[in-house]
Amino acid sequence: MELDNSRTQRTFTWTARVLSALQMDGPLLAGLGLLALISLIVLYSASSANMSVVLSQALKFLFSAVVMLAVAQLPRRLIRNSAPWLYGVGLLLLVLVMIKGSSALGAQRWLDLKIIRFQPSEIMKLAMPLLCAWYVHERPLPPSLKDVLVLTIIILVPTALIAKQPDLGTAILVLAAGGVALILAGLQKRYILGVLLLMIPAAWIGWTHMHDYQRQRVVTFLNPQSDPLGSGYHIIQSQIAIGSGGVFGKGYLNGSQAQLEFLPERATDFIFAVIGEEWGLLGLITILLLYAFIIGRCLYIAANAQDTFSRILSGSLGLTFAVYVFVNTGMVTGLLPVVGVPLPLISFGGSSMVTLMAGFGIVMAIHARRRLVGR
């Protein structure tokens, strides 16, 4: 018994050493690994038992993990100093894509670099919290009115460019990344109240500048039955899938909504409904708790970080991840309008996964360096 115990102990210690040598945070890594595993299992069902989809997703996880590992090795100073450059390049690419991007699905989001095509807006997801954290890092907090105004411009320019593409989902996430950074920096309550009040005229301006399909989504969200076979179809079918799953679900590979193709985009944006149908309420609560754990771990790391830059950066990365999760699950469950945001790390797709994992790489870098700076 004691021998066994000590062996377990030894294995544990050895693992911790390896992880720390790789600058990895054990709990965060475990949470992410679990999500990846769930993603592969659910994708097999959501793609109607298509093994090549699962393999392709596994490769993306592998690549993203390598990116995360690489980012985690970067010195914090380098990360901090790269912030304005990254932001600048991101902004430049956004303008470029505006002028001559290739159009997919009627929206100009992609930049074709011959070898790979990628969305410059993905860079912004990282560059935004980086720049915000970089900006407040040297300045006294809570931020002064001047700082708040500068930060507002920093946040709104790329957000507007992305929203204009149009890619409402990413625009919201970029806006949220900047917003939470600002709030974590200690934005005074009166500004927060002011922003909330400003939302009302902003919503009106937004409405008048929306594309028809975006406006249609809002109308459909308020009343899905207004167009049950058109834009309301997604919402109705995903609610049927979740609702008919009940507490325990219909069983793996047995979700009729998903398997018989009633549920659209079941491998991407609506994969949460597949889990709900096949694994039921229990499955969904498990997923939500797993997300909560990852978010909580990010906030914990942030709270224990040594300097303002690290705190604000890892805090806003964690909270942006939360916004990511809630925008998707809110949409799939019918609480929010349909915006094209995938369920992070579970939905099929590589572009956003790389950014997310790079983000977690930054968080881990921050966590790992804490002792080096220590007292």
Add this chain to the structure above:
Amino acid sequence: MLYTARIKDHHSEQKLFVQRSVIAGLIIICVILTLISRLVWLQVLHYDYFAEQSAGNRIRFEPLPPSRGLILDRDGVPLALNSPSYQLELTREQVPDIDATLQGLANLQLLDREDLPTLKRDILRRRSFEAVPVKLSLNDDELARFAVRRQDFPGVEIKPRLSRRYPLGVSGVHAIGYVGIISEADQKVLDADEYAGTALVGKAGVEKRYESVLHGKAGYQQLLVNAQGRRVDQPGAHSSELRRKEPTAGNDLFLTIDERLQSAVEEMLREQKTDANGNTYIDQKRAAVIAIDPNNGDVLAFVSTPGFDPNLFGRGLSNAQYRELVNDADKPMYDRVMRGVYPSGSTIKPFMAMAGLYYNVVTPTTSEYCPGYFRLPGVARPWTDLHVHGAVSMVTAIKVSCDVYFYSLANQLGIDRIHDYLSEFGFGQLTGLDIDGELPAVLPSTAWKRDYFKRKEAQQWFTGDTISVGIGQGYLTVTPLQLAHAVATLSKHGQGYKPRLIHAVRNSVTGEVNELPPVPLDPVKVRDDSSWDAVIQGMEEVAKPGGTAASFASAPYTVGAKTGTAQVHGLAVGEKYNASQLAERLRDNALFIAFAPVEQPRVAVAVVVENGGHGGTAAAPIARRIFDLMLLTPEQLAAQEAKRQSIEKRITPTTTPTRPSPSAHIPAATEPIVE
């Protein structure tokens, strides 16, 4: 000091950050709780609703059409049954281009180009996921032709179905009717659920009238479908819950028709002949023959010739084929038995005599002198008779068909009393036969003429109008059905039954046969029962040597009969006949009514042969054949047959169809049963 206040204070910044992080954490917990309560709302509180929605998504009801009830003759000989066949069905939502697909099928000669617009309209009328039959009963050749090119026609499938088959073809077609493809008009009256998956519906005759009995109850099966509506065969969690309700076959009908009689009569009306060029052809008489059992109104034979093959309709008739049928000068679609309106000729005389006795205008014993004509005071032109009969009693008047006797009788009765009494026998009204389309013909009266004519001066009834009605000419018309019904009623001394074509229904599930009770009608009123004896005696004399229908001279049973020969009033406007046919079509119609045996009547018949000439020669042999088949023992029948053949042998040299002779195409009055 304002400047120093803005110096970074790491400790308070961290406190502020932790405070904000805690608030953020609380917000996250709130959001997660909101999400979970939403999930509970969806998955627990409204689980039943969404589970049902989900089932509704994946389960589609496919109708299972019932198999149609059989139609059998009175002895169970099948007249209409179902046989498996293949049909082409098109599902609109799976067809990329309907016009191109239909054109393609026409190019394969599976469809008639002319029918394409109608077909397209039919397809567009149905729901987009419904399979619409575009071609019924494919033969092997057509099946092969389609099978080879199948991949060119997405959304068009070969489906096995039960189609209607009439094994005896043309036989009894006007009574049995036929089924055809459900039309736009049919769809308005039919229950869409009961007829989903059914292509054919009764269009005429028994098939139409008894549609609700024959059709049965549709079943359904639940199919697992995907979002595109395509059937998925997935043996798994979803298929165990699929239900299936078998259809209930329609009930079988037993006709009153005796197929043996029916075909024998049809055979007699068809003759193989040779024209001047040596080509043989079928000479099809235009005739109506109906036999009724006087004891219950059962229609034993219902023959209207020429007919048509009802199988054509069940196969999906092309426009061209239909036009050919409708435009045929002999009108094969026309039901001569109940829609053929003919002047009755002398066949009305026994009923006229009954009217005379009822109103006491004549007695059985009083005689009338026949000088060969009848004159009305003040009318210059006399009504003539063929012969001078001298003094004739009622019996003689019927026997020799003396016109003068009946001119005078009609004159004394007056048209309204004639109308009232002949109505008792069902003239001028529908007999109530259990199929649709019967015509009432005309039993004239002063009131009728007033209503019928628009011009004031034409509305007045003249005494002269009455005189011709006395011998069954003038305004009086009858249908063969009315005649047979009246004879049946007369043979039973006034006790009539509503004529019917169905006498029993067999339940397809239990096999139980439900006999329908005959429907007795109000008896005909008479002054005195002896009236029947006088008239029936006259009719018996008709069938004896010296009477007008000598065909019955050697019959081993007693017969009451009356011949009739009615002038054809000329052709209707717009009717086109070619010159060679014209002469024949202006000849008189031959009529004949009879019943036998007189003591215990078992069968009453009415025969009308259009342009057949005299009733005694053209029509009576048919009645004779029916009576022989009904009343003789098999041995007697065999003897009869032997005798007939020996006669035929004797007359063969002059009528052989194989030897062309200038007169060969002129219809010869061959009467095989005449002794």
